[in-house]
Amino acid sequence: MNERTLPALAGDKIGVVMKKWFVVLILGAAQFVMVLDSTVMNVSISTVVSDLDSSVTAMQTAITFYTLTMAATMLLGAKLGDIWGRRRALVIGSIVYAVGSLMTAFSPNMAVLFLGWSIIEGLGAVLVIPAIAALLADNYEGRDRVTAFAAIGAVSGAGVAAGPLIGGFMTTYFSWRYVFVGEVVILLFVVIFARRIAEKSQRQSIRIDLLSVLLSALGLVGVVFGMLQSKVWGWIVPLHSPEINGVEIAPLGISLTAWFIVVGVVLLVLFFARQRSLVARGRDPLLHADLLSIRQLRSGLSVLGGQYAIIAGLFFMVPVYLQMTLGFNAIETGWRIFPLSVSLILFSIFGTRLSTRWSPRRVVRVGQWVLVASAILLLTAIDPRLSSPAFGIGMFCAGAGLGLLASQLGNVNMSSVTAKDTSEVGGLQGVFQNLGSSLGTALIGSILIGALASSFASGVAQSALPAETQAIINAETEGGVAIVPASTVEQIGQDAGLTADEAETLQEIYIESQLSSLRTAFFGLIVLALLSLMLSRGIPNEVPLPRTPAPRATTAR
Numbered sequence: 319m320n321e322r323t324l325p326a327l328a329g330d331k332i333g334v335v336m337k338k339w340f341v342v343l344i345l346g347a348a349q350f351v352m353v354l355d356s357t358v359m360n361v362s363i364s365t366v367v368s369d370l371d372s373s374v375t376a377m378q379t380a381i382t383f384y385t386l387t388m389a390a391t392m393l394l395g396a397k398l399g400d401i402w403g404r405r406r407a408l409v410i411g412s413i414v415y416a417v418g419s420l421m422t423a424f425s426p427n428m429a430v431l432f433l434g435w436s437i438i439e440g441l442g443a444v445l446v447i448p449a450i451a452a453l454l455a456d457n458y459e460g461r462d463r464v465t466a467f468a469a470i471g472a473v474s475g476a477g478v479a480a481g482p483l484i485g486g487f488m489t490t491y492f493s494w495r496y497v498f499v500g501e502v503v504i505l506l507f508v509v510i511f512a513r514r515i516a517e518k519s520q521r522q523s524i525r526i527d528l529l530s531v532l533l534s535a536l537g538l539v540g541v542v543f544g545m546l547q548s549k550v551w552g553w554i555v556p557l558h559s560p561e562i563n564g565v566e567i568a569p570l571g572i573s574l575t576a577w578f579i580v581v582g583v584v585l586l587v588l589f590f591a592r593q594r595s596l597v598a599r600g601r602d603p604l605l606h607a608d609l610l611s612i613r614q615l616r617s618g619l620s621v622l623g624g625q626y627a628i629i630a631g632l633f634f635m636v637p638v639y640l641q642m643t644l645g646f647n648a649i650e651t652g653w654r655i656f657p658l659s660v661s662l663i664l665f666s667i668f669g670t671r672l673s674t675r676w677s678p679r680r681v682v683r684v685g686q687w688v689l690v691a692s693a694i695l696l697l698t699a700i701d702p703r704l705s706s707p708a709f710g711i712g713m714f715c716a717g718a719g720l721g722l723l724a725s726q727l728g729n730v731n732m733s734s735v736t737a738k739d740t741s742e743v744g745g746l747q748g749v750f751q752n753l754g755s756s757l758g759t760a761l762i763g764s765i766l767i768g769a770l771a772s773s774f775a776s777g778v779a780q781s782a783l784p785a786e787t788q789a790i791i792n793a794e795t796e797g798g799v800a801i802v803p804a805s806t807v808e809q810i811g812q813d814a815g816l817t818a819d820e821a822e823t824l825q826e827i828y829i830e831s832q833l834s835s836l837r838t839a840f841f842g843l844i845v846l847a848l849l850s851l852m853l854s855r856g857i858p859n860e861v862p863l864p865r866t867p868a869p870r871a872t873t874a875r
Contacts, residue, residue: 338462339466339469340511340514341453341454341457341458341466341514341515341516342454342466342469342470344507344508344511344512344514344515345408345450345453345454345470345515346469346470346473347504347505347507347508348408348412348446348450348504348505348508349447349450349470349473349474349477350473350474350476350477350504351415351477351501351504351505352415352443352446352447352450352477353473353474353477353478353481354477354480354481354484354497354501355384355435355439355481355501357477357478357481357482357485357633358481358482358484358485358497359377359381359481359485359494362485362486362488362489362494362648365489365494365648366431366494369494370425370426370427370428370431371427372427372428376428376432377428379432380428380431380432380435380436381436383432383436383437383440384435384436384439384440385440385542385546385752385755385756386440386538386539386542386543386546387436387437387440387441387443387444388440388443388444388447388748388752389538389539389542389749389752389753389756390534390535390536390538390539390542391440391441391444391535392444392447392448392745392746392748392749392752393531393534393604393605393742393745393746393749394444394526394531394534394535394604395407395411395441395443395444395445395447395448395745395748396444396448396742396744396745396746396748397524397526397604397742397745398445398526399445399448399449399452399744399745400524400742401523401524401526403517404448404449404452404453404456404517405449405453405512405513405515405517407445407446407448407449408445408446408449408450408453408508408512408515409508409509409512410445411442411443411444411445411446411449412442412446412505412508412509412512413442413505413509414438414439414441414442414445415438415439415442415443415446415501415505416442416501416502416505416506416509417434417438417442418434418435418437418438418439418440418441418442419434419435419439419498419499419501419502419505420434420498420499420502421433421434421435421438422434422435422439422495422498423495423496423498423499423502424495443748444745444748447744447745447747447748448742448744448745448747448748449744450470450744451728451731451732451740451743451744451747452740452743452744453515453517454466454467454470454728454732455732455740456516456517456518456740457515457516457518461674463729463732463733464670464673464729465670467725467727467728467729467732468666468667468669468670468724468725468726468728468729469666469670470728471666471721471723471724471725471727471728472662472663472666472667472721472724472725474724476659476662476663478629478633480656480659482633482637482648482651482652482655483649483652483653483655483656483659484497484652485497485648485652486647486648486649486650486651486652486653487648487649487652489648489649490647490648490649491649524602525601525602526602526604527592527596527601527602527603527604529592530589530592530593530596530603530604530605531604533585533586533588533589533592534586534589534604534605536582536585537582537583537584537585537586537588537589538582538586538749538753539582540578540579540581540582540583540585541578541579541582541583541586541753542582542752542753542756543578544574544575544576544577544578544579544582545575545579545756545757545760545761546756546759546760547574547575547578547760548573548575548760548761548763548764551573551574551575552573552575553573553575553576553764554572554573554575554576555573556568556571556572556573556574557573559573559574560574589604590607593605593606593607594607605742605745605746606739606742609735609739609742609743609746612734612735613856614730614733614734614856614857614858615731615734615735615743615746616856617730617853617854617855617856617857618727618730618731618734618856618857619731619746619747619750620750620853621682621686621723621727621850621853621854621857622723622727622731622747622750622751622754623750623751623753623754623757624754624846624849624850624853625720625723625724625727625754625850626750626751626752626754626755626758627754627755627757627758627761627846627850628689628720628758628843628846628847628850629720629754629755629758630754630755630756630757630758630759630762631758631759631761631762631839631842631843631846632716632758632843633655634758634759634762634763634766635762635766635836635839635840635843636651636654636655636713637651638766638832638836639700639832639836640654640704642804642832643702643804643829643832643833643836644702644703644704645804645805654709654710654713655713657710657713657714657717658713658714658716658717658720659717660714660717661713661714661715661716661717661718661721662717662718662720662721662724663721664718664721665685665717665718665719665720665721665722665725666721666722666724666725667721667725668721668722668725669681669685669721669722669723669724669725669726670725672722672725673725673726677858677859677860678726678729678730678857678858678859678860679854679857679858679859680859681722681725681726682722682723682726682727682730682854682857683851683854683857684722685718685719685720685721685722685723685726686719686723686847686850686851686854687719687851688715688716688718688719688722689715689716689719689720689847689850690844690847690848690851691715691719692712692713692714692715692716692718692719693712693716693840693843693844693847694712694844695708695709695711695712695715696708696709696712696713696716696840696843697837697840697841697844698712699712700833700836700837700840701833702829702833726857728747730857730858731743731746731747732744758846761842761846762839762842762843762846765835765838765839765842766835766836766838766839767835769834769835769838769839770831770832770834770835773830773831773834773835774827774828774831775792777827777828777830777831778791778792778824778827781823781827782823783820783823783824784820787816787820790814790815790816791811791814791816791824804825804828804829804832807821807824807825807828807829808821808822808824808825809821811824811825
């Protein structure tokens with residue numbers, strides 16, 4: 319062996335490694351785009367509203383329906399992947415998503431943005447997300463599969479965490495529209511190189527039951543939409559119910575939130591009953607309900623939903639604190655979140671290596687306890703000036719906990735079923751991710767807004783403001799206390815007829831109310847993290863291996 323041989327051997331080795339993990343690169347690129355949209359616009363809402371001459375309410379509706387579209391049609395997307403083939407579903411979904419991204423990038427108004435982003439992108443995502451999980455399971459086995467799913471988990475977390483930084487940078491120095499143009503370029507790469515992905519699973523000749531599609535879609539829409547509207551309508555006691563001809567819509571004096579959730583749950587019960595009926599008659603169900611009887615899968619999906627609920631709650635509260643209370647701009651907000659992104663990637667890799675010594679349950683439990691500790695640290699960091707290093711440490715610890723979870727859950731879920739069910743499990747993962755995100759946003763948002771209203775009312779009542787001034791303030795906030803930049807409250811007070819001194823006092827009360835409500839919401843996040851510990855009992859105590867195929871006696875596949 320001479321000096322010229324060594325570089326050649328090194329180059330060959332690098333080439334072999336690149337070839338082996340090129341599938342992860344392709345699927346990781348698609349996964350990054352899928353999760354990027356969920357956070358990239360958080361720091362750009364005001365700019366988008368101004369560019370499109372719209373309102374924050376309309377923008378929130380667009381964000382809501384992006385989640386709803388995915389939650390409602392994810393199971394259908396997974397089933398279409400079984401019929402078309404997972405690789406074809408990946409390509410078709412990527413093209414559909416790219417069309418939606420292009421429409422969003424060039425949208426002249428909110429209606430076009432809603433169609434492109436909330437509807438078309440959402441429909442593309444429901445084809446891509448289940449296909450990613452199924453194709454990873456097709457292309458890797460054993461320890462390589464653990465590594466592949468950990469890598470995709472790291473990419474997901476990086477997309478969630480880097481979204482505000484990317485959105486802040488592009489919005490501050492260029493335009494939010496370039497983010498969606500960039501998504502089109504990435505998905506073009508996915509479509510071109512998708513043929514390099516092997517597909518072992520055979521396409522299935524099955525019929526899709528339309529009644530099952532309707533029951534699952536409407537049921538999930540009812541549950542998710544009800545939760546998302548809880549901060550406006552209230553959970554049980556009506557707050558600001560919609561009106562028809564001046565009459566509030568609150569049947570039997572109960573909030574529409576509760577009715578939406580109850581009706582959604584009833585429809586989902588009927589959906590599962592329909593699936594069992596179809597199996598008993600030898601027909602193809604939309605979802606094999608017996609999959610949820612697998613303890614490992616049920617626990618893995620539950621922990622996944624809890625993970626995304628914590629992420630959503632965290633990404634709702636942190637921008638509120640940084641932008642509304644401290645007055646940070648988009649790029650400053652992104653940088654404050656950056657420690658979470660770095661640690662998430664590092665601990666996804668570390669979690670993969672740790673799985674050679676520790677069981678998945680132990681890694682997941684450690685990650686969950688780290689999340690609890692991070693929420694406590696963030697709670698202690700809430701002050702008017704962000705003077706404590708606890709915030710940065712807390713964000714880093716949050717990323718570490720999420721990274722440890724991401725390194726395990728994908729493989730735990732996929733290894734609990736046979737190859738023919740991986741597409742369905744991929745769809746279930748998408749459903750639980752979106753349900754978790756919706757629950758986290760709704761629950762933490764409801765706590766935050768409710769605590770802000772009560773704290774503000776209490777602060778005004780206990781202040782030295784004259785009684786007539788308090789009456790003016792109470793009248794102005796009768797419909798609720800909005801989350802607005804604290805720096806604007808003094809001017810709002812003066813516009814309402816308060817003196818300069820009274821307006822300044824009002825601003826001080828509002829700032830303290832924001833801080834108090836944020837502390838309450840972070841405590842809610844601690845409780846949510848503790849509750850998620852109860853969901854991890856079914857995570858295996860040994861490295862999960864793929865299940866051997868076993869035919870279902872009662873199901874025609």
